[in-house]
Amino acid sequence: VRETDLLRRIAERSADLPTSFPRVLVGPGDDCAVLDASDGPLAVTVDQLVEGRHFEPGTPVDLIARKAVARSVSDLAAMAAWPAWGLVTAVLPPGYAHADELAAALAAWGRSWSLPIVGGDVATGPAGSPIVLTCTAAGTAHASRGPVLRSGAQIGDRVYVTGRLGRSFPSGRHLRFEPRIVEARALADALGLALHAMIDLSDGLGIDAGRVAEASGVRIELEASSLPKNDGADLDAALGDGEDYELLLVVDAGARPPILPCGVTEVGRVVAGRGCVVRTGTGDSVDASNRGWEHR
């Protein structure tokens, strides 16, 4: 499949976008897509997926496409933004046989999370180059709460996580996780300005909680015994495996998060200081700011 043919097929497949998604004024097929942006500030992010790095060679095309889109949608969730539109790119090895299937899967997963794919680019890499996908995602900020940043944690706040943590890679969950967009909106709806800070757990609870602590100028103390763990996950896995794509939220002590089907568990507190520590059963506090899957 030649690239122009592929891009044309994507454009044809997306011909209904301006009808189905009123925000899309011009869909794929021109030099740019054109979007109505009159419904408030836009949260934007881009993430990439590299073969041999974020997925193993031989992973089904549908799951590669799913993860590429889901990672960016998860970044929107971390802001409590609602998906608006996306752009994708792919570098494919010469003679790659599944280009059309991949393009269809990217578009389908985008739609499944309210993220119409309004454009993109496909290139053939040199021989031996890994598959590289990117997904740019734009979302509208929560109407009343606004974008939820990492920097809003305050001393005395309580720290929660959605779902359960650990063993995302060995269990295959890193390919099938559900980005928490609905949960994030429910949290922002219910908590409003008491939802002080949020992040999605991509690199590991220790590192990501450390990022919230650093951005907010505080320390986060996690309780080891409180961490919700997936089957087979120990403390190290829950703290450091990464790729959970659950939300960590920091909430005013005077408020309580709503009940969500995925579960919302209190895991710690915000105190004065720096970094992220874990308090173990023996009463020790162990630095956790480096516990995670540091991208190198």
Added chain:
Amino acid sequence: VRETDLLRRIAERSADLPTSFPRVLVGPGDDCAVLDASDGPLAVTVDQLVEGRHFEPGTPVDLIARKAVARSVSDLAAMAAWPAWGLVTAVLPPGYAHADELAAALAAWGRSWSLPIVGGDVATGPAGSPIVLTCTAAGTAHASRGPVLRSGAQIGDRVYVTGRLGRSFPSGRHLRFEPRIVEARALADALGLALHAMIDLSDGLGIDAGRVAEASGVRIELEASSLPKNDGADLDAALGDGEDYELLLVVDAGARPPILPCGVTEVGRVVAGRGCVVRTGTGDSVDASNRGWEHR
């Protein structure tokens, strides 16, 4: 340089963005950037640059970064949109020594074209993977003309190109071209709704004029003797070399484009039919719809 360190440096370098660019409400460093989008429809595009494909191994880092940003900005120009913000990604080989320089260059070239880089992602590829850069660019549609699409050409219109064509690769111009954002705005300002259609010439005049013809349901007839050529370029080069990143514009016959420093040359007409043909000195019409650098 670890990726998180690199992303942090990019964020630090961009700390002034919300001050210098009022549209940037939250710059790099959080899960998403946040943009004010209240000034009208947004034109968005993404392009990628692959080592061994769009640039030779060993090309200076500054020129790689320049081309990655310039290609996307050129897509905004093709719509007569004005740059608003951008996102970049990079896949780098293991141990790549110039990551920080590359990030700085991407940010600097973005700013030089009014495209503040508000976020991005860096990943290390497996051994032997090519450098892959992407640039997502968003721009605001021209306030009075609106976005200029490929599909507006009408029978009887005149066809023009900016600048000169051909030999972009051998001359090195593909690394140093100036995206025509100022020219596009001037054209939209002066011509208004008489500016019927526009495209940037990335793949070659023949192919790209063919795209306008196809999108508009018309035929474009080019005059071989009229094509403005770069030094050393013959007709084949002007028609098919690609990577010129000049604008092709289609204008109502009752209007004339303004004079621009880069030159605006009438090269043909819009007639009934399909595709793009070139009329040679002998009076023959030769199909040109496939004359260009077809991406495979």
